[in-house]
Amino acid sequence: MNKIDLSLYLVTDNSDDxxxxxxxxxxxxxxxxxxxxxxxxxAETLDFYELALKVKEITTRYNVPLIINDRVxxxxxxxxxxxHVGQSDLPCDVTRxxxxxxxxxxxxxxxxxxxxxxxxxxxxxxxxGAVFPTATKDDAPSIxxxxxxxxxxxxxxxxxxxxxxxxxxxxxxxxxxxxxxSVVSAIMSSxxxxxxxxxLLNIFNS
Numbered sequence: 001m002n003k004i005d006l007s008l009y010l011v012t013d014n015s016d017d018x019x020x021x022x023x024x025x026x027x028x029x030x031x032x033x034x035x036x037x038x039x040x041x042x043a044e045t046l047d048f049y050e051l052a053l054k055v056k057e058i059t060t061r062y063n064v065p066l067i068i069n070d071r072v073x074x075x076x077x078x079x080x081x082x083x084h085v086g087q088s089d090l091p092c093d094v095t096r097x098x099x100x101x102x103x104x105x106x107x108x109x110x111x112x113x114x115x116x117x118x119x120x121x122x123x124x125x126x127x128x129g130a131v132f133p134t135a136t137k138d139d140a141p142s143i144x145x146x147x148x149x150x151x152x153x154x155x156x157x158x159x160x161x162x163x164x165x166x167x168x169x170x171x172x173x174x175x176x177x178x179x180x181x182s183v184v185s186a187i188m189s190s191x192x193x194x195x196x197x198x199x200l201l202n203i204f205n206s
Contacts, residue, residue, distance in 0.1 A: 002124045005034040006180030028187045031197025039069035096122035110141040112154045130163025152177040170203045
């Protein structure tokens with residue numbers, strides 16, 4: 001299994017203003033972000049590739065792993081550290097064959113069955129949610145805190161909680177056994193991404 005510090009896992013939102021987008025990611029990393037995942041659901045392949053290269057320059061400088069959401073082709077093209085796939089993307093075992101054993105592979109799972117299957121099929125970690133209502137993913141299934149605990153206890157690979165996590169509610173998840181908090185808006189929409197990241201990391205490490 002590939003080791004990775006999942007404590008504060010930043011998933012990006014849309015990148016209309018590229019300069020601001022890149023600056024937010026860098027400030028987030030300075031504040032304590034331990035992993036960055038680029039999620040671009042609507043970008044053309046070339047645009048995604050070029051954006052991912054720019055993000056990789058930043059993550060490499062700070063020695064933070066870069067994960068590409070869904071697009072195995074883009075991940076391989078820029079030699080990203082890994083890929084994250086959902087239940088409607090390429091299957092986990094197929095993705096693992098494509099990226100090889102040394103790349104990080106994350107899988108979204110909302111049930112114990114999905115989590116166990118992902119572990120069997122070669123996932124390094126699970127992303128599970130939405131743990132709170134979220135505006136960034138309309139189709140995200142919601143799970144309870146008890147569901148989250150049960151998923152954590154049912155598998156031997158780390159679990160990251162995602163979905164509507166912010167400074168007000170993050171502390172309620174700390175006793176679930178998760179390996180990290182995955183956030184979008186709490187950092188990407190923050191007036192001060194560095195400060196928000198530091199505060200979120202402090203909450204998690206408390």
